[in-house]
Amino acid sequence: MARFLPPSLMLCAALLSGACGDGAPPGSDPAKPAPFKATQVPSSQGLAQAQGFADQSGGGIFATPTGGAVRLRLDGTKAALSAHPQNKATLGSVSATFRLGPHSALVETDSGLFLADKGWLIEPLWQEVLGTGIIATAQTADGAAWLAHPTGLYQMQGGTLASLKLSGQPLTGITTMTAAPAEDGLPGLWFARDGKLNVVVASAPGVYQVRGSDAPLSGGETLVSLAGLSAGTGTAGEVWLLTSTRVLRRNTEGWSTVDLPSRPQQLLGAGRFLWARAGEQLYTYDADAKVWGVAEGLPSGTPTLLAVDEAGSAWVDVNGQALSVSKGAVPRVTGLHQGMLVVEDGLALQATLPPGTAPKSVAFQVDAEPEFAATGPVYSLGGLEADESTLKPYSLATLAPGAHTLAVVSRFEDGTEARRAVSFKYQPLTSTPGFARDIRPIHEARCAKCHTTSPGRPLNTYDLWKSNAQLITAAVRDLRMPADGPLDPQGIALIQRWAASGALP
Template sequence: MARFIPSSLLLCAALLVAACGEDAPPGSDPAKPAAFTATQVPSSQGLAPARGFADQSGGGIFATTTGGVVRLRLDGSKAALSPHPKNVATLGSVLATFRLGPHSALVETDTGLFLANQGWLIEPLWQQVLGTGIVATAQTADGAAWLAHPTGLFQIQGGTLASLKLSGQALSGITTMTAAPAEDGLPGLWFARQGKINVVVASAPGVYQVRGTDAPLTGGETVEALAGLGAGTGTAGEVWVLTSTRVLRRNAEGWTTVELPSRPQQLMAAGRFLWARSDTKLFVFDADAGTWGVAEGLPSGTPTLLAVDESGCAWVELNGQSLAVSKGAVPRVQGLHQGMLLVDDGLVLRATLPPGSTPKSVAFQVDQSEEVPAAGPDYSMGGLEADATTLKAFSFASVPPGSHTLSVVSRFEDGTEARRAVPFTYQPLTTTPSYARDIRPIHEARCAKCHTDSTNPGRPLNTYELWKANAQLINAAVRDVRMPADGPLDPQGTALINRWVSSGTLP
């Protein structure tokens, strides 16, 4: 089987240079962190102080101290993760893992790159295009995954690896990267290169502009890290910059300098939460609440941030031990991820609780509607079917199309509570898809290379009957952005599969 797919060229407009902004310095925003006793979940597996991937539904994928890779659950225990038997390349010593989607990661080893999906480490068809040295990854609002590599900036869209070039030249030398809105509000990909901060925006399908930004960097000030906060309900995302002298924040109101008690050495963000590590201190910013916290009660020593997730949890390495650190026992939502496009009027949703105290009650809520109580141990929003074992779908039929927030809150006997809020968009389709017209083209374009027959890595899915028989598995995989293995589907493709399954899998 051929394992090399040449990278294709993406058209790009000229670089637009913005003013540096020194004549209008940003305002100051003093952070006032409130101390909190950190909730800690230790893992028995020692993790290397290398970048990792944290899954918003709990756990994550990390490099181990012995050069291996491990998939951890919410309680710190190990879950299945093995090289796929159809891989050609041998899994080497693991260097780091990077986020590609809500539930998928890119694992970098000294022998090449592998995608972590559904307990398998899968060799992508474009594996040999890129060598080791991944600098950063990000996923923009259009569903595209981006990879910054010493040789250039690459995009995974439609299962194809493409190189973004400027005036025919590769965008090499990127040092950090994140997804966040551009200054005009368009979905953007921010990156630092050659002492400047630039942002990529799509000016047309498949055509991108590389713009300068109005980042107020002073002479000699260098960029060390970029971090992007996602959009909330009615609130745009934003970009944060860690420089050699300070922390900068840009939201819809413009740039501000954030004054923490001391300058951080690390900055990471996911969803609406941002974590900063300054010497031995861990700070967390909740963008929805607009508040800062500083973790107390951690073991002595200097922690290293490995990854953060959308629930507000940070994974750290500290004195050879790995810890998941959060402000409280925040429940996780299974079946809905941050920013998800929901097209079904019914969805199976449940809460997973972290180890620790059992809550007095658990309830779901859509926006400000009446709370829906959920009973343990399943904590299903829709309850159970008549057989008392099968989780029942919750109906969104009364929810109007548009942006919404699903919250799940755990309340405890001492009067405290822990809440997880998941912004999503509800856009029910008005047509009924069919396999022949809508699903088969998706299979041929994105699935056939791995799901044709028994010689391929995935299970055979080359007929309508096989798609129908595996409809629920397929639907869950694409909805959670675990499949296709070579990169996520565009939102329209995901919506078509979701609707096809929910409307009766018509031929």
């Protein structure tokens, strides 16, 4: 297939004049970090002090000091990760990895960019278009992945890579970027450029507006990095700024200055958790509990934050030792990720426990309903089928459409507990799609290039789609497929509805 760059995305406005420093002076938000003994999981592999990707189900994908790429599990051991045999470009030396979705990453090498998925490093069809030098990536609430590059700002959606331009010119000079709501609450992409803070919002499908920000920066104060926190159930997302002098935060109440014991040198966010590194101290903030903590018991030396995940863990390097750090032995949830759209009325869900002391009990809770006890070693919310090996789906039929939270909590003999809460949106079936009318157009537009004969498994007929319906649903729902970028939310929901309603022809 030819490799090309589609036309630029539309913009309906130039940069607005609402500039940094024009807003009211921010209030003070004093942080009072409480010390906690950090739970640590050392890695079996040394990691480079470079941008990494942390998977919310545990582990992640990182660069090694020798220029390799490594995929780590929850317990710090190495998992399979290899260049796909159908790649035309050689992998080259890895410099960094960047988040694209809940379970997928973009790996940058000196020979180009590769998508990491299910143990494979796959050469994307647009690999030759975009060279090395990725500055940052982010994923907005509409499912689009954004890439900041020295040549401009790019959106990856619908299988295409498009350049966002302003008055016909590329948006070059971006130094940092994150996804968080704009000041008016619309889904936003925040970025710093030429010393100013801006936010991109969609004013209509395919039409974007680049706005100035009312961030209250003082004269001479410069932007260092941005971090975004996603929305929870009943709570909005927020954007955080690390500047040359302080930390600024914007939530639904406006801007405030966060007073930490010392100014951080790093600031990273994922889900509802923020991590900050100041000197030899690691601070963490839980936006749902509104609680700050400071890690104790880490190896001596200055830690470097490599990546953070939605379960509240951070991957760090301290004097050449790579380890995962968290406030407790947080259980993970498989089958559901933060912000996921669910249309099936049943999900097979289970808790995965980190290494270490086994808990006394594990329980699930949906919203404020009574807890469901789960038994090991599978810890399935719905239990097991009659064969005692297949996870039984848990019924969501009693839930009202809208936002919900699933929590899993581990309780230990010493009276402590560790909790993981995952926000999701439930939109039950309202229609019955058919393959010929609804699914085949998606296959032809997004899947046929890889799933007719190779490199992926053949999916070019109705029977092949039907027999692989569960695998396909899981891949698109987790935003792992298509390999050249996730489907839009409507496409994901359509495939889920088709599979859940009987996979009709």
